[in-house]
Amino acid sequence: MNTATGVLRQEHDAILRMLEVAEEAARRLDRGENVPADTLAGLLEFFRLFADRCHHGKEEDLLFPLLEKKGLPRAGGPIGVMLDEHEQGRSLVRQMAAAAEDYGKSDSTARRRWAEAARGYADLLRQHIHKENNVLFMVAESLLTDAEQAELARAFERVEEEKLGPGTHERLHALMDRLAAQVLAP
Incomplete structure (x- = not known):
C-alpha cells in the first residue's frame, strides 16, 4: 500500500537530490565558473513547481488540515x-x-547572491525535511488510520494533476535527471 507519508518521503528524496545540484552550482559560481542560465532556471522551476506547489501544496492543503482535525x-x-x-x-x-x-544580465553581484540564497535554501530544507520525516510524519502515522493514509495518497494524486497538469510530474523528474547529470557529473 502506498501511504501518504510514504509519498511525501519519496518526494523529500527527490528534493534532497536537487539540493545537491543547487549546492554544486553554488560552489561553481563561487569559484567563478560558468553555470548556464538554463541550469539556474531549471533548478528554480523544480523548486517552485515540485518542491513548493506540488509537495508543500499536498502538505498545506491536505495533510496539515487532516492532522488539525485529528x-x-x-x-x-x-x-x-x-x-x-x-x-x-x-x-x-x-x-x-x-x-x-541579474546573472543573465551579467550583474557582478548575482553569482554571490544566487549562491548564498541557494545555500540558505538547502540548509533550511535539509533541516525541514529531517523534522518532517522524523517528527511530523511519525505523529501523522500514529494519528491516521491505514484507510486515511490510503485516501490521502489518492487525494495527493488528484491534487498533483490539478495543480501541475497532466505530464508535469514526469517532465519534472526528467528535468531532475538532466540537471543532476549536467551538474553532478564529474
Missing part, C-alpha cells in the same frame, strides 16, 4: 513550524530567482 494544533506545534519554514523557503527561492535574472 487534534494536532496549528499554532505552537509542528504544523506551525512547517508552515513558517515553507514561507522562509519561498522567500529564498524568490531571492534565487532575482539573482538568476
Whole structure:
C-alpha cells in the first residue's frame, strides 16, 4: 500500500537530490565558473513547481488540515513550524530567482547572491525535511488510520494533476535527471 507519508518521503528524496545540484552550482559560481542560465532556471522551476506547489501544496492543503482535525494544533506545534519554514523557503527561492535574472544580465553581484540564497535554501530544507520525516510524519502515522493514509495518497494524486497538469510530474523528474547529470557529473 502506498501511504501518504510514504509519498511525501519519496518526494523529500527527490528534493534532497536537487539540493545537491543547487549546492554544486553554488560552489561553481563561487569559484567563478560558468553555470548556464538554463541550469539556474531549471533548478528554480523544480523548486517552485515540485518542491513548493506540488509537495508543500499536498502538505498545506491536505495533510496539515487532516492532522488539525485529528487534534494536532496549528499554532505552537509542528504544523506551525512547517508552515513558517515553507514561507522562509519561498522567500529564498524568490531571492534565487532575482539573482538568476541579474546573472543573465551579467550583474557582478548575482553569482554571490544566487549562491548564498541557494545555500540558505538547502540548509533550511535539509533541516525541514529531517523534522518532517522524523517528527511530523511519525505523529501523522500514529494519528491516521491505514484507510486515511490510503485516501490521502489518492487525494495527493488528484491534487498533483490539478495543480501541475497532466505530464508535469514526469517532465519534472526528467528535468531532475538532466540537471543532476549536467551538474553532478564529474
